[in-house]
Amino acid sequence: MRFLLILFLCFCSNMFSQEDIVAAEYFKNGDFEKALLSYQRLYNKSPNNNTYLIQLVKSHQQLENFQEAESLLLNQIPKFNYPPLLIELGYNYQLQNKLYDAEIYYNKALETLDENPNYVFAIGKTFEDKSLLEHAITAYEKAMALRPELNFNVQLARIYGEQGNVSKMFESYLNFVEINDGYLNTIKRAFSEFISEDSENENNIILRRLLLKKIQSDQNLLWNELLSWLFVQQKDYNKAFTQEKAIFFRQPESLDRIEELALIAQADNHLDIALNIFTYLTETAQDADTQLKAHYYRLQIKTQMATPSDYPEVLSAYQDIFTEYGKHTQTLQMQISYAHFLAFYKHNSQEAVSSLKQSLELPISGFQEAQIKMELGNILVLEEKFNEALIYYTQIQRNLKNSTIAQEARFKVAQTSYYKGDFKWAESQLKILKSSTSQLIANDALDLMLLITDNKYEDSTQTALKLYAKADLMAYQNKTSEAISLLDVVLNEHRGKTIEDQALLKQAQLYEKIKEYHKAENNYLSIITNFSDDILADDAHFYLAELYRTKLNQPEKAKDHYEKIIFNYQDSIFFVEARKNYRFLRGDAID
Structure with missing residues (x-):
């Protein structure tokens, strides 16, 4: 008997579930008369179910049966202490433009918070669902005043955002994260929808002022962290550095945040500030690992910024580091970097190879050995000793199968074979x-x-491809002018061949390297004009847009070429970056 009862209850439950789904589908599809009949049956079977009642009321309202909806609500309200029913009744009056009566019931719902502030969860959501945002704000603020431990700042922030009240939205988010700092990244994502890279953007100014006000009145380092984050979004890395130093001064446990900022600035090509931050790290860090890492990046940047007349200073800096720290496994990355500098900048490959072979004699791991051999191979390619280079690359593949560095070595094998x-x-x-x-x-x-x-x-002798590969090798060897001249040969002697657009693109990038920006511009335009249907057209549009934006100070032209990618090359690998830069130039918020 008990089994039959359970079976019957399960059957009834399933039947109700199916009917509920059908009713919801009718309502969703706008078939309100059928929805009304379905919800009426459900409500008749479960008169204590307020969900069915409210859906029944909504069905009546869609059919403009306001009196029937009112009768249902007036009949139900005395039976249940459920404040959203008061809001539903008020809204029924509002739909009839009886605003005075509507306000009476909205206020009655709000008054129930005096009795039990926990009603706010249902009251606030009901007001929000009906776009009664000011009433929702009142509900949340009243509940927090009655019960300070309640925190509805996220709900308030969302509502203020919908209203376009950015200042109050930011303020609510800040009030929330002050108590719930575990949600810091979530709040940053919310902020990023309203700010831009432009420091003069109105929303950026509002957020900056709010944070500065917080810093002046409250010693919580959270505000410094958020202000630093805002400066990073604006690419004001120097100002972010000031905030990060303030954080470190009060919490000197770790320099990781400052190191991360330096890497961000370096990746964004703000080399002067990155160099300044890494120099600070070399002077401030107490442990050798952090000092050496900072020295390493500092020398990478100094090398990147250096002209040949600066090379003796860079060389001296390497030697000073080895004098202070020695040549052992802890300085291995510095040793590899030093060898690279000797070979590729000082053109002293013999000393570079000798130095790396000494490094191989240290007590190193298999991975560290592979790193050294990779650089040895690279230097041998520089010297056009291709077969010797292939030996080192092949050893890496054999010794560290399936690792990322083994795959890199395989690519080097392919690239070296291409060069030769x-x-x-x-x-x-x-x-x-x-x-x-x-x-x-x-x-x-x-x-x-x-x-x-x-x-x-295209050519059985592959003459054009061999010339291009030789130019590519020259570019690798830092023989930029020679590479440009050889690409001129390709363009003059093999005009109309499939290699032409590739040669134009490569040459444009080399022109940029030596700051011949207008020559680069002409090459990109030639690809766009003559090879608009080929695979490199989107590359040309993107690189030309970047050239206009970052070097030639022609933002309108940059916008035009970003726009071409957005509308004509949606499958381009540059699509996301082009859209982001286009929106920035247009003054939009960060996506």
Whole structure:
């Protein structure tokens, strides 16, 4: 008997569930008469179910049966202490434009908070659902005044955002995160929808003023952290550095945040401030690891910014570090960097190779050995000793199978084979790398494979491709002017061949390197004009837009080319960045 009862209850429950779904579907599709009948049946079977009642009321309202809706609510309200029913009745009056009567019942709902502030969860949501935002604000603020431990600042912030009251929205979010700092990243994401990279944007100014006010009245470092974050969004890295130093001064446990800021500034090509921050780290850090890491990045930046006349100073800085810290496993990255500088900038490959071979004698791990051999291979390619370089790359592949550095070594094998004109072997290696676990390696492999595949059949002697590969090698060897001249040969002697747009693009990038920006501009425009249907058209639009935006100070032209990518090349790898930069130039908030 008990089993039959359970079975019957399960059957009834399932039946109710199905009917509920049907009723909801009718309402969703605008078939309100059928929805009314379905909800009436459900309510008749469960007269204590306020969900069915409210849906029944809504169905009546859609059919403008306001009196029937009113009768249902007036009949139900005395039976249940459920304040949202008062709001529903008030809203029924509002739909009839009886605003005075509506306000009476809205206020009655709000008055129930005096009896029990916990009613606010249902009251606030009901007001929000009906877009009665001022009443929702009143409900949340009243509940928090009655019960200070309640925190509805997120709800308030969302409502203020809908109303366009950005100042109060920011203030509510700040009040919330002050008590719930675990939600800091969530709040940052919310802020990012309203601020932009422009420090003069009105919303940026509002947030900055609120944070500065908080800092003046409250010693909570959370405000310094948020202000630093805002400055980073604006690319005001120097101001962010000031905030990070203030945080470190009061909490000197770790320099990780300052190091992260330096890396962000470096990645964004703000080299002067990045250099300044890394210098601060070398002077402030107490442990050798942090000092060495800062020295390493500092020298990378100094090398990047240096002209040949500055090279003796860079060389001296390396030697000073080895004098202070020694040559052992802790300074291994510095040793590899030093060898790279000797070979690629001082053109002293012999000393670089000798230095790296000494590093191989240290008690190092297999991965560290692979890093040294990778640089040895790179230097041998620089010297055009391709076969010796291939030996080192192959050793890395064999010793660290399936690792990222092994995949990088395979790419180096392919690239070296390409440089020496062995396109068939290069292509076979690149096909394997297309599915590399490293997206960067996979993309590089695909680009090189397409270059070879697109150009290897047009000329049986592959003269144009060999010339291009030689120019590519010269670019790798920092022989920029020679590479540009050789690409001129490709463009003059192989005009109309498939290699032409690739040569124009490569040459444009080399022109940018030596700051011949207008020559680069002409190359990009030539690709856009003459090869608009080819695979490099979106590359040309993007690089030209970047050139206009960052070097030539022509934002309107930059916008035009970003717009071309957005509307004509939606599958481009540059689409997301183009859209972001376009919106920034247009003055939109950060997406």
